[in-house]
Amino acid sequence: MAHEAAVASGPTKLVVRNIGLLLSGALENPILDADTIVAENGRITAIGKFKDLDTEHATTIVDAHGCVMAPGLIDSHVHPVAGDWTPRQSQLNWIDSSLHGGVTTMISAGEVHQPGRPRDIVGLKAHAITAQRTFDNFRCSGVKLHAGAPVLEPGMTEQDFKDLAEAGVKLLGEVGLGGVKDGANAKQMVAWARKYGIQSTIHTGGPSIPGSGLIGADVVLEADTDVVGHINGGHTALPDKEIRCICEGCGRGLELVHNGNERSALFTLRTARDMAQLERVILGTDSPAGSGVQPLGIIRMVSMLSSLGDVPAEQAFCFATGNTARMRALDTGLIEVGRAADFVFMDRAQHSAGATFLGSVRLGDLPGIGMTIIDGVVRTGRSRNTPPAEKVPEIIAG
Numbered sequence: 046m047a048h049e050a051a052v053a054s055g056p057t058k059l060v061v062r063n064i065g066l067l068l069s070g071a072l073e074n075p076i077l078d079a080d081t082i083v084a085e086n087g088r089i090t091a092i093g094k095f096k097d098l099d100t101e102h103a104t105t106i107v108d109a110h111g112c113v114m115a116p117g118l119i120d121s122h123v124h125p126v127a128g129d130w131t132p133r134q135s136q137l138n139w140i141d142s143s144l145h146g147g148v149t150t151m152i153s154a155g156e157v158h159q160p161g162r163p164r165d166i167v168g169l170k171a172h173a174i175t176a177q178r179t180f181d182n183f184r185c186s187g188v189k190l191h192a193g194a195p196v197l198e199p200g201m202t203e204q205d206f207k208d209l210a211e212a213g214v215k216l217l218g219e220v221g222l223g224g225v226k227d228g229a230n231a232k233q234m235v236a237w238a239r240k241y242g243i244q245s246t247i248h249t250g251g252p253s254i255p256g257s258g259l260i261g262a263d264v265v266l267e268a269d270t271d272v273v274g275h276i277n278g279g280h281t282a283l284p285d286k287e288i289r290c291i292c293e294g295c296g297r298g299l300e301l302v303h304n305g306n307e308r309s310a311l312f313t314l315r316t317a318r319d320m321a322q323l324e325r326v327i328l329g330t331d332s333p334a335g336s337g338v339q340p341l342g343i344i345r346m347v348s349m350l351s352s353l354g355d356v357p358a359e360q361a362f363c364f365a366t367g368n369t370a371r372m373r374a375l376d377t378g379l380i381e382v383g384r385a386a387d388f389v390f391m392d393r394a395q396h397s398a399g400a401t402f403l404g405s406v407r408l409g410d411l412p413g414i415g416m417t418i419i420d421g422v423v424r425t426g427r428s429r430n431t432p433p434a435e436k437v438p439e440i441i442a443g
């Protein structure tokens with residue numbers, strides 16, 4: 046697909062009909078009783094039964110042919126550098142490959158793989174602003190990548206956070222990846238960031254690669270970031286008792302990543318469930334990472350948590366959609382009127398032992414992806430990366 050932002054040439058109206066199962070992304074009501082969605086100019090305008098909705102004058106009609114439709118998946122933890130290239134594994138088109146894994150939105154946890162990344166304060170601010178601008182100006186394959194996430198260095202003042210916010214920066218990179226690794230300094234800077242509307246996350250657990258460090262429960266709780274970044278480590282996780290201490294000691298987001306410890310992810314999931322706080326669980330990949338780029342990382346996490354963590358598949362999808370959207374104040378991730386028309390179409394993978402789509406995910410199989418839509422524009426057809434879906438949607442007009 047082309048590497049450009051979606052540019053509508055006039056009013057658009059997308060009608061998606063014959064949806065077999067509609068996943069809402071909302072944990073409190075994960076399945077909607079509807080077979081049709083209408084989106085005008087990239088926003089959802091109606092959800093319901095085909096016979097009840099105004100589907101006239103569509104500019105694009107998609108027949109879902111009974112497929113499952115869900116909000117486009119959100120990867121809460123990526124490390125982009127420049128367009129669709131990463132030096133981490135010297136790889137091209139990793140974002141496009143992730144779109145083939147159903148991901149339509151990504152959140153940067155810091156552009157830390159930039160060769161020669163500036164660590165002086167004016168340099169790191171300029172770098173973050175540049176990353177915010179470049180990924181906003183140029184969407185790789187249409188994927189919405191929220192970038193521009195500076196990493197804290199000693200000496201930053203309140204004015205620096207004010208400057209960053211005024212320049213359009215809305216995120217902090219993982220606390221602990223830069224020179225600020227102690228709780229007291231992190232807490233002060235995170236509070237300044239929050240004051241100016243900048244969201245924060247932290248590197249939890251042992252060092253990821255040579256040069257990064259250990260961040261334990263005491264520092265995580267003192268820093269009080271909005272998201273507890275990869276609470277299951279990246280890949281080295283904290284002891285279970287420290288993970289429990291974090292879950293119980295704050296009300297912040299609990300991010301589980303693919304490039305982390307799977308057993309610790311399941312421990313965190315069970316702890317959150319015991320606390321009746323599954324709305325805190327969000328998913329990321331940490332791509333590109335030492336373990337590589339994981340185009341199917343988010344659906345692999347959904348399937349792993351559903352099958353081994355005994356979570357209904359329709360709830361596990363909320364960890365990668367509505368939970369993240371709400372926590373990060375995104376206008377996507379939920380099937381609701383007014384939200385961005387960002388969708389993924391899936392079906393049971395061919396020859397899965399599961400009797401239904403939801404049953405196949407619950408058994409640990411991956412879904413087959415048949416189409417993605419971003420801002421009401423069809424971006425991909427049958428995924429080149431997932432096992433083939435039994436059914437795929439079809440564009441029948443437009």
Ligand SMILES: [Zn+2]
Nearest residue numbers: 219248253279
């Ligand atoms: Zn990290």
